[in-house]
Each structure stands twice: as structure tokens, then as C-alpha cells.
Amino acid sequence: MVAQSQRDDGIWWECEDCGLLFDDKSDASEHEKRCDASEPTYIQ
Numbered sequence: 625m626v627a628q629s630q631r632d633d634g635i636w637w638e639c640e641d642c643g644l645l646f647d648d649k650s651d652a653s654e655h656e657k658r659c660d661a662s663e664p665t666y667i668q
């Protein structure tokens with residue numbers, strides 16, 4: 625999921641899976657499609 629985040633310097637978009645912030649919603653959406661933070665490919 626991509627969450628809108630209001631900051632002092634403007635609106636950011638946050639990937640809820642890994643916490644990355646983007647200043648553009650389309651960038652965040654593109655990242656979210658590829659984000660595998662919720663699907664770990666390794667086991668600690």
C-alpha cells in the first residue's frame with residue numbers, strides 16, 4: 625500500500641511495506657509494484 629504523508633516540506637508518499645518515501649505518487653506506486661518487503665526471499 626502507498627500512504628499519503630503530510631510533512632512540513634510538502635506531501636510525501638510512503639510505501640507501507642518498507643517505509644520508503646517518495647515525492648511523487650506515481651513513483652511510489654511503481655515502487656510498490658516491485659516492492660518485496662512483504663515477501664522476504666530469505667530467512668534469517
Ligand SMILES: [Zn+2]
Pocket residue numbers: 639640641642643644655656659660661
Ligand atoms: Zn517498498
